[in-house]
Amino acid sequence: MTERNLTNGKKKVFIFDDNLEILELCTEILNDIGCDVRTSPTTTNVEHQIKGYLPDLILMDNWLPDISGIEATRLIKENDELKHIPVIYFTANSNISELAAEAGADDYLAKPFDIDQFELTVKKYTSG
Template identity: 80%
Template sequence: MKKKVFIFDDNLEILELCTEILQDIGCEVQTSPTTNSVEQQVSDYMPDLILMDNWLPDMSGIEATKLLKANPQLKDIPVIYFSANSNISELANQAGADDFLAKPFDIDLFEKTVKKYTAE
């Protein structure tokens, strides 16, 4: 069964690139450029992993991650914080994310990090 990954990022080029990489390693991908009703979006798809950008319209990645982690049905889905901010580890920590990846990212590291959370 394919692992499902949900990517929240308002940069369409990043969404396309990540979708390609993830499909290449056998994942099913859902993307959203906004965090509008983030809990609903995630509940409808129930991914195995979430990639969350910091800067998003509507609600920041920190707020969105906190909402997901506070939801009993969604709190166990790992969230990888995904940003070009220099203090990304701090932001990921603040958000309660499970891990983080700095942008621009190394494709091997990106794949390795995703596989760490989607391995059987």
């Protein structure tokens, strides 16, 4: 039985953000569109956290305790077991496109975000 079977076919999204209100809001939105969600307010042992869940998509904030979103995204993208998982860089920084490129993220989404745009961006990586 694969990990995906254990979540009833739902797409799995892992959100790394130290803002608990953002985590709660995003979890609610993602649950409404049929995703299974795991969250973490820290990037401590980021690779271990991801391997324990094997998400279909990762949302990564820039400012996180332990290691930055850039460093965490690089660790994910350098790991042969994890590099296939799309990472959406997710931050309020004005230079988000440059940060996402520096990190090696697959896409980015600026905060504050429009809920419809958030859903469209997530569905782009979780549909099919």
